[in-house]
Amino acid sequence: MNHFEYRNGVLHAEGVPLPRIAAEVGTPVYVYSTATLTRHYRVFADAFAATGLDATVCYAVKANSNQAVIATLAQLGAGADVVSEGELRRALAAGVPRGKIVFSGVGKSAAEMAFAIEAGIAQINVESVAELDQLSRVASGMGAEVPIALRVNPDVDAKTHAKISTGKKENKFGIDIDDAPAIFARARDLPGLAPISIAVHIGSQLTDLAPYRAAFGRVADLARALQADGFDIRHLDLGGGLGIPYDAEDPPPPDAYARMVAETVGDLGLPVMLEPGRMIVGNAGVLLARTLYIKQGREKRFAVLDAAMNDLIRPALYDGHHRIQRVREPEADAEPLAYDVVGPVCESGDTFATGRRIAPLAADDLVVFGSAGAYGAVMASTYNSRLLVPEVLVNGDRYAVVRGRQTYDEMIGQDRLADWLRADAPEPSVTDNQETPRRAAGADG
Incomplete structure (x- = not known):
């Protein structure tokens, strides 16, 4: 609606x-409607409340990062899922509590990691061994211990557009779920890291619950195995991706989605994070x-x-x-x-x-x-x-x-002329032991 x-x-x-x-x-x-933003957020949040799950809704800022949109949702109780320092800064500026912000994304820089650690956000989602090692270096260098989730790739076909599918082995996102136990063990041994969560996100604009059920089932099995090995898994980050009707699509309603989540991971007794974006805005x-x-x-x-x-x-x-x-x-x-x-x-x-x-x-x-x-x-x-x-x-x-x-x-003011292009720029000096730019480039230019 x-x-x-x-x-x-x-x-x-x-x-x-x-x-x-x-x-x-x-x-x-x-043009955006406050009433629609409010209704969609509440329908989604209420669906999970009805299941009895302890669920935190972290709005996926990449879907629409306007400050007024983020602030509207923050005032309703939403957290934020961000994928860059810029989005993190937007979420903080819009009033999202830092304890409800999750930093996702496959290519965080060391500077972005340091900013997130300094901000004291809830969690950083790690997507590769190389990123894990980098985050450990940054965190330990700052004398901090960072709550992290390992984002796993469950190799599940989301049956959505190829450019917005993120949960298959050929996609760039996440760690192969079969390798996750060994990488969790590595994370536990690295300084500055507290591996406390499993994250998953298989794609966007999903209109069928079956891929979710398959992915969340694999995550639940991994959580049980990790808990049996003594890992302190405190919650699950289940991502977003629920579709909307652009044309003739018939996506499942939030209450059906929430029931499916409860059926697949509810017996673990763990809180969950959900990261809807498109479905809200x-x-x-x-x-x-x-x-x-x-x-x-x-x-x-x-x-x-x-x-x-x-x-x-x-x-x-x-x-x-x-x-x-x-x-x-x-x-x-x-x-x-x-x-x-x-x-x-x-x-x-x-x-x-x-x-x-x-x-x-x-x-x-x-x-x-x-x-x-x-x-x-x-x-x-x-x-x-x-x-x-x-x-x-x-x-x-x-x-x-x-x-x-x-x-x-x-728009034009974003550009800057090089000094030598200015009307008042002096002519470049050329000495006997300097070649002109054209000669230096060679006869072919």
Whole structure:
């Protein structure tokens, strides 16, 4: 469920008509619903509470890292799952308690490790022996002991898109689960480390519980074996990945997911951490855009929008599907037409949909991309020197701009001219024993 509905023929975000946001903020613009964020978090958390499991919900910040989104969830009781120092800093700045922050990711630098240790977060998830050794060096050098989980790779096919699958042997994530006992023993012997947890995450946008059941069953078996060998396993980190309905998908509801977790690991009596991202924010956001032109080709009809792949890359990157609808409610007898919905970026890949049937569009019509709250603005870029898209958070009948639209001065101001390119730069001096850059490069340049 989300809170984007037609009222009197106009699509609203909660109590705010989207044309008002378009007029006052401009397009393209991301719009998020506080009511939807709140509902999705509570439905997920309540599902686990109903099972009797001791569960901590750590929102996966990578899905949408806007401070207002993180703060909204933190005030509801959420922790955070982060994958970089930047995300960790965002979580702390948004008010997430440091004792509810988990640092995941396959390539943490020594500097990032040191920052996380200094911050005193709940846990660092380790994904390789090399990382384990590095973390030990950093922690012991700081005189600290760090709670860690070893992220295991259970070799389970999540049956999702290849680019968001993380739990098979050929994926870069985690430690082969069969090697885990030996690596846990190594971690116990290394200075500065306290191996207290097992972590797993098999992918994103899962719509079937069977892969979870298989993966969590393997994790439960590993936990029992480690406990029998005297390891102090204090909780399990079960990751995230529950899907949402972008199109015709029928993902399991949170209560079914929670029951499955209880059935697979509940008998261990261990607290669990869950790291939902897309499930919380995906349907809490839309991308609002404007039609620039309707272009009639010889064989196709194109709707050219002011939004582009740099604003929403999922269709180009993952073949991701997003519902596209007019902001003005179509007339009941309006016959949909087939459009290729495209943006202005100079790439053939800047295509949101091909042959999509939509109620007739005209230039200047407002449209929205549904289910755009996750992996939307957070993956935006300035490709083609287009400005970063702004973000708006709605709460009832009011809204706030929670990230302003970038200006051209801000974007171009990120660049710096080399000294020798400045108009007032002196001519380089060349002596007899110095070659010119061209000669030094050789005759072929």
